[in-house]
Amino acid sequence: MGLAHSDQVQPESSGDPETGTRTVRRDANARAQRVSCDICVVGSGAAGISAALEAARLGRKVVLVDGMATLGGQAVNSIIGTFCGLYSNGTHGYQFTHGVVDDMFASLGAIDKALFYRHGPVTTVVYYDEVALGRWVERSVLEAGITVILGAVMRDVRRNGRRVEALELATRYGDVIVEATGFVDATGDAALAWQAGFACRESARAPVYGTQMVVVENIDEANHPGREEMAARMEEKGDAYGLVRRNAVSFVIPGRGIAALNMTHTETPLEPLAASRSALEGKEQADRAVKFLMEQFPACFGRARIRAYGAPGIRQTRWIVGRHQLTLDEVRSGVRHPDAIGRTAWPVELHDTGSGYVWQTFGEDHVHYVPLGSLVPEEGDNVVAAGRCIDADLAALSSVRVMGPCMAMGAAAAHALDLAGSGSVHQIDIAALQARVSDNIDRQDAPWRA
Numbered sequence: 001m002g003l004a005h006s007d008q009v010q011p012e013s014s015g016d017p018e019t020g021t022r023t024v025r026r027d028a029n030a031r032a033q034r035v036s037c038d039i040c041v042v043g044s045g046a047a048g049i050s051a052a053l054e055a056a057r058l059g060r061k062v063v064l065v066d067g068m069a070t071l072g073g074q075a076v077n078s079i080i081g082t083f084c085g086l087y088s089n090g091t092h093g094y095q096f097t098h099g100v101v102d103d104m105f106a107s108l109g110a111i112d113k114a115l116f117y118r119h120g121p122v123t124t125v126v127y128y129d130e131v132a133l134g135r136w137v138e139r140s141v142l143e144a145g146i147t148v149i150l151g152a153v154m155r156d157v158r159r160n161g162r163r164v165e166a167l168e169l170a171t172r173y174g175d176v177i178v179e180a181t182g183f184v185d186a187t188g189d190a191a192l193a194w195q196a197g198f199a200c201r202e203s204a205r206a207p208v209y210g211t212q213m214v215v216v217e218n219i220d221e222a223n224h225p226g227r228e229e230m231a232a233r234m235e236e237k238g239d240a241y242g243l244v245r246r247n248a249v250s251f252v253i254p255g256r257g258i259a260a261l262n263m264t265h266t267e268t269p270l271e272p273l274a275a276s277r278s279a280l281e282g283k284e285q286a287d288r289a290v291k292f293l294m295e296q297f298p299a300c301f302g303r304a305r306i307r308a309y310g311a312p313g314i315r316q317t318r319w320i321v322g323r324h325q326l327t328l329d330e331v332r333s334g335v336r337h338p339d340a341i342g343r344t345a346w347p348v349e350l351h352d353t354g355s356g357y358v359w360q361t362f363g364e365d366h367v368h369y370v371p372l373g374s375l376v377p378e379e380g381d382n383v384v385a386a387g388r389c390i391d392a393d394l395a396a397l398s399s400v401r402v403m404g405p406c407m408a409m410g411a412a413a414a415h416a417l418d419l420a421g422s423g424s425v426h427q428i429d430i431a432a433l434q435a436r437v438s439d440n441i442d443r444q445d446a447p448w449r450a
């Protein structure tokens, strides 16, 4: 990898042996550090990690960039707590997405209480320990030889016609320029596509709300209230506690004496001051929700203590204008697009009102697909989006933005760019791509229980 170190520090003295110090001054002519690679992935959440690991397996030189100081995106830092959309519906579902997901499950499964499969009435969801997940991400990225640039946000995106050539990043330690043949926009907010000047979409209606997740410890698992009982109490007492949301979710992480609370609805604007304010208000809302639980369900939560607040949880903000916009009709009918690259059966889960959300489940045999056309910005040749910023209508996106399909999209993005090389992702051989990701669109293992 071409890594040119810029000399940003000018020593003014060779050092004083008595104090062990020397005087330095920033070089006023310092240039940004330059890094070049085959595939640059921006965003290290479920989609970005999957893309980066898959691209590294393909032998590509990979640079992984994230604005946060830690890897793992929302899966790790917002303490989401469960992998959804990975299994077909019913209690006997089969796994939809493989590859990196299989490796992740094998590693976490070997750690005591790091994974728990809940075969619920709608589908199977997989609870995970976010600390173990975070370490798996870090170790996997290191072992794969991926160059990581953390705490790095895009200042500018250099474009030549339909190709993105380089990203200009600002970090607390200085500027970095990343040049790459292909780019994955796994930022969740289509930040790369936006900075490149590509057309993007956002909600033209009410905002889609995010959530401040909270983990509480010291609870009594055996006395955890049922979902309906909690919803009824929130309806009755919510105003008294200043709760915004009503049909909220508290889920016990089995065997660990903790619960993850998904009980708030906060706006997630893309304007810096408003976003910062909303993050602080989210915690106020979360505190009120914890007070409500402690007082209204003392048998379970009476001695609860807040152990951790996640980073602000963001659902749907801004996404690309792709070659194809996935629609609710396509999701409902389960149409398999000719360029399908991933699948799920997760319900429509649209958080578009302060007090609640739309929840529409599908039948046991239902499967819906994500096409490559929804991942590729119409106006770019070497950019592929993955995760919660692909092109879909509001309701369709609410169903495919969960982590199972996000990981399938990440894998497909890596393969699409690998196949495109220095050409266009719009002209790759779709049959070749589908052959590479066939486990994520065709494989159907034996059910969990006979």
Ligand SMILES: Cc1cc2nc3c(=O)[nH]c(=O)nc-3n(C[C@H](O)[C@H](O)[C@H](O)COP(=O)(O)OP(=O)(O)OC[C@H]3O[C@@H](n4cnc5c(N)ncnc54)[C@H](O)[C@@H]3O)c2cc1C
Pocket: 042, 043, 044, 045, 046, 047, 048, 065, 066, 067, 068, 072, 073, 074, 075, 080, 081, 082, 083, 084, 085, 152, 153, 154, 186, 187, 188, 189, 191, 192, 210, 211, 212, 213, 262, 312, 313, 314, 315, 386, 387, 388, 389, 401, 402, 403, 404, 406
């Ligand atoms: C409260 C909440 C609960 C949820 N519950 C579940 C659940 O139980 N199960 C489930 O499967 N899904 C759940 N979801 C959905 C799911 O968590 C997300 O949609 C999914 O994690 C998105 O993954 P991603 O990789 O697309 O993006 P993210 O995880 O959001 O990652 C994007 C990354 O890009 C980085 N980034 C953004 N902008 C820039 C920039 N300009 N420069 C550099 N880096 C940047 C961010 O720092 C971040 O790390 C939930 C979502 C929320 C908000």
